[in-house]
């Protein structure tokens with residue numbers, strides 16, 4: 001039981017560090033979010049924009065500026 005409790009706590013901590021914003025397939029690659037992000041967390045990788053979870057500070061600016069509602073909060 002103790003190990004189960006520790007496992008659950010570990011999973012909760014893991015959830016807390018998971019990226020909360022994601023760019024979906026609705027992205028039309030306008031670049032607005034990259035320009036808006038104050039942390040430089042958004043960049044093009046290959047032919048899609050991605051959010052670097054390590055840099056993202058959860059400000060929500062990218063969601064606000066996206067013209068195609070292509071950024072979702074998980």
Ligand code: SF4
Nearest residue numbers: 037056057059060062
């Ligand atoms: S939520 Fe803010 S910090 Fe995170 S990717 Fe979007 S604009 Fe950047």
Ligand code: SF4
Nearest residue numbers: 027028030031033066
């Ligand atoms: S603002 Fe929206 S449509 Fe434009 S590049 Fe970012 S995610 Fe894609």
